[in-house]
Amino acid sequence: MTIRTRIAPSPTGPFHIGTARTALFNYLFAKKHGGLFIVRIEDTDKERSKPVYETDILEQLLWLNLNADETYRQSEHLSRHAEVLRELVSSSAAYVSNEQAKDGSGREVEVVRLHNPGAVISFKDLIRGTIQFDTAELGDFVIARSITDPLYHLAVVVDDEDEGITHVIRGEDHISNTQRQILIQRALGYREPAYAHLPLILAQDRSKLSKRRHAVSIAEYRRDGYLSTAIINYLALLGWHPEGEGEILSMQDIISQFDIERIQKGGAIFDVEKLKWFNRQYLLQLSKKEQEDAIVGILSEILKNEIPSFSETVARRIVPIIVERVSVWDDVRQLAHAGDFHFYFMKPALEKTMVMWKNTGVEETRRHLEHLIGVLGKADEDTYEDPGRIKEAVWSYAEKEGRGHVLWPFRYALTGREKSPDPFTITAVLGKEETLLRLNAALDAL
Ligand code: GLU
Numbered sequence: 536m537t538i539r540t541r542i543a544p545s546p547t548g549p550f551h552i553g554t555a556r557t558a559l560f561n562y563l564f565a566k567k568h569g570g571l572f573i574v575r576i577e578d579t580d581k582e583r584s585k586p587v588y589e590t591d592i593l594e595q596l597l598w599l600n601l602n603a604d605e606t607y608r609q610s611e612h613l614s615r616h617a618e619v620l621r622e623l624v625s626s627s628a629a630y631v632s633n634e635q636a637k638d639g640s641g642r643e644v645e646v647v648r649l650h651n652p653g654a655v656i657s658f659k660d661l662i663r664g665t666i667q668f669d670t671a672e673l674g675d676f677v678i679a680r681s682i683t684d685p686l687y688h689l690a691v692v693v694d695d696e697d698e699g700i701t702h703v704i705r706g707e708d709h710i711s712n713t714q715r716q717i718l719i720q721r722a723l724g725y726r727e728p729a730y731a732h733l734p735l736i737l738a739q740d741r742s743k744l745s746k747r748r749h750a751v752s753i754a755e756y757r758r759d760g761y762l763s764t765a766i767i768n769y770l771a772l773l774g775w776h777p778e779g780e781g782e783i784l785s786m787q788d789i790i791s792q793f794d795i796e797r798i799q800k801g802g803a804i805f806d807v808e809k810l811k812w813f814n815r816q817y818l819l820q821l822s823k824k825e826q827e828d829a830i831v832g833i834l835s836e837i838l839k840n841e842i843p844s845f846s847e848t849v850a851r852r853i854v855p856i857i858v859e860r861v862s863v864w865d866d867v868r869q870l871a872h873a874g875d876f877h878f879y880f881m882k883p884a885l886e887k888t889m890v891m892w893k894n895t896g897v898e899e900t901r902r903h904l905e906h907l908i909g910v911l912g913k914a915d916e917d918t919y920e921d922p923g924r925i926k927e928a929v930w931s932y933a934e935k936e937g938r939g940h941v942l943w944p945f946r947y948a949l950t951g952r953e954k955s956p957d958p959f960t961i962t963a964v965l966g967k968e969e970t971l972l973r974l975n976a977a978l979d980a981l
Contacts, residue, residue, distance in 0.1 A: 760864025883951020
């Protein structure tokens with residue numbers, strides 16, 4: 536038997552992080568067992584389904600590398616659903632019933648109800664064990680609004696059968712639907728797929744994940760510059776964990792270690808900080824070129840118009856410094872907007888009192904700056920390639936005179952900021968000429 540799983544999203548909203556995780560687990564289970572992963576767009580709710588959401592679902596699945604082996608659209612099978620409905624009625628497994636409309640209008644409406652034998656049914660959920668329902672409570676439930684208009688459960692059952700779905704892996708909010716779907720399967724003499732109901736993804740306080748607190752759509756994470764590899768790794772561990780240690784797992788690692796029985800029953804807590812941590816690990820793993828392309832791209836976009844002296848060469852040089860500070864590309868964007876990188880590209884404005892460290896006076900600070908200008912003026916170009924060597928060139932003097940007294944004016948002269956990376960790193964970025972110009976400007980400010 537070839538295993539066939541499906542993700543069956545309804546295109547009634549942006550592709551949700553929970554749906555992405557369900558898709559991932561379906562994908563993993565299929566790939567683990569050499570099976571096929573199927574995408575079925577459940578677009579039969581004409582009012583709420585929108586083509587933009589369908590496009591979003593398909594795009595984000597592709598972006599996440601959850602490639603479908605087959606894709607279906609439920610609305611393309613409406614006549615098939617109606618045909619099965621007629622079969623059910625003609626075999627007397629279901630019947631047409633004329634009833635008073637529930638809206639109090641006194642109108643008579645036609646619905647189709649399933650003859651429910653009212654048995655106790657149970658199924659073995661791969662995650663939750665045996666689940667049992669007394670279906671007598673359901674009575675003869677409605678399966679169609681009319682003989683030509685089947686309702687959702689019938690459509691799902693028919694599609695799962697026609698698409699050969701062997702395993703239905705979905706959120707636990709669908710558990711109560713399962714009893715109806717199994718009753719319809721039995722009425723039709725269909726085989727019963729295996730079921731696995733995933734724990735819901737919860738917010739930190741165990742409430743439902745809501746977009747009021749943080750982004751819940753994959754598109755937003757993508758826009759903020761999360762990497763799809765990090766999202767996949769993080770989502771895989773939301774409710775599942777491998778037998779071994781180690782959290783950084785590629786899709787291939789996850790597939791090979793995946794075991795549906797290791798999925799937990801309890802809710803999985805969504806922690807955006809943890810997701811950021813994963814993202815950072817994946818940013819660090821990118822090649823130098825990939826890091827450069829992303830960061831230089833963002834800096835150019837934001838700073839080019841703002842700063843006439845913006846330079847891509849300098850932007851490229853600060854890539855390693857920026858990578859140290861961020862978890863997500865959007866962090867770069869925010870820092871750039873906040874002006875954190877301006878000083879790399881333009882001379883900072885200096886305030887006289889800020890040039891001096893604490894109670895160091897003008898004369899003393901002048902002396903330290905002159906010393907730095909002397910030493911760094913003599914340093915060769917090779918020294919400027921390496922922050923370590925710049926540090927060496929000034930370190931013993933700073934130790935002797937007091938680090939703050941020397942290094943504060945050094946750093947402030949270069950950046951005009953209270954906080955920044957160390958002056959050695961910045962000197963290496965700015966190069967000899969610019970460093971000396973800025974140190975002299977600090978002298979002038981005094
Ligand atoms: N279309 C349903 C949803 O988006 C999923 C149905 C199913 O997985 O059986 O929640």
